[in-house]
Amino acid sequence: GQNIDQPTEMTATEGAIVQINCTYQTSGFNGLFWYQQHAGEAPTFLSYNVLDGLEEKGRFSSFLSRSKGYSYLLLKELQMKDSASYLCAVRDSNYQLIWGAGTKLIIKP
Amino acid sequence: DAGITQSPRHKVTETGTPVTLRCHQTENHRYMYWYRQDPGHGLRLIHYSYGVKDTDKGEVSDGYSVSRSKTEDFLLTLESATSSQTSVYFCAISESVQGYEQYFGPGTRLTVT
Numbered sequence: 001g002q003n004i005d006q007p008t009e010m011t012a013t014e015g016a017i018v019q020i021n022c023t024y025q026t027s028g029f030n031g032l033f034w035y036q037q038h039a040g041e042a043p044t045f046l047s048y049n050v051l052d053g054l055e056e057k058g059r060f061s062s063f064l065s066r067s068k069g070y071s072y073l074l075l076k077e078l079q080m081k082d083s084a085s086y087l088c089a090v091r092d093s094n095y096q097l098i099w100g101a102g103t104k105l106i107i108k109p
Numbered sequence: 110d111a112g113i114t115q116s117p118r119h120k121v122t123e124t125g126t127p128v129t130l131r132c133h134q135t136e137n138h139r140y141m142y143w144y145r146q147d148p149g150h151g152l153r154l155i156h157y158s159y160g161v162k163d164t165d166k167g168e169v170s171d172g173y174s175v176s177r178s179k180t181e182d183f184l185l186t187l188e189s190a191t192s193s194q195t196s197v198y199f200c201a202i203s204e205s206v207q208g209y210e211q212y213f214g215p216g217t218r219l220t221v222t
């Protein structure tokens with residue numbers, strides 16, 4: 001079966017750095033996405049990786065290793081507004097997105 | 110922000126009644142999706158559409174049907190609502206399936222009593 005694993009919850013301090021990991025086992029791979037979802041709101045797109053390596057976008061970076069079935073989202077200079085759930089999703093061989101259950105990130109002052 | 114709206118935003122209905130949720134887009138995107146989101150689960154695909162009158166089933170399609178008669182509208186119908194269909198329903202759109210992200214509507218919170 002297809003599976004996306006990410007930690008259920010993480011806690012970090014304002015101003016610090018946090019890394020959210022995602023491991024996947026899917027039938028085929030056509031890209032990996034990270035989304036942010038604030039409580040009660042819709043998911044919003046953060047990043048897309050299809051080749052191995054690091055993609056940087058401001059305070060957020062995303063890394064992919066296809067051989068290891070592994071990705072991480074790195075958030076720097078954490079702000080209180082970064083408190084949200086972070087969703088990892090993989091596009092499989094049928095071009096459908098398979099979603100992880102999300103990681104709830106709690107930021108403390 | 111992508112122009113996607115969903116209606117209604119909240120609905121409470123009784124078991125056994127039919128329910129239709131509407132997704133409307135102004136982006137002229139070809140692909141439209143219906144997902145449900147439940148605690149402890151990732152987003153799960155119910156149905157999707159790859160063009161007018163072209164739809165296909167997703168992972169959790171039992172008890173749901175869809176229709177797309179115009180590019181901008183994608184309807185999700187629960188033929189006879191059950192308590193297990195209490196959930197938050199999200200519509201999403203994308204230009205293509207390769208290399209493009211999906212944009213999400215605001216969601217509909219459905220409660221079946």
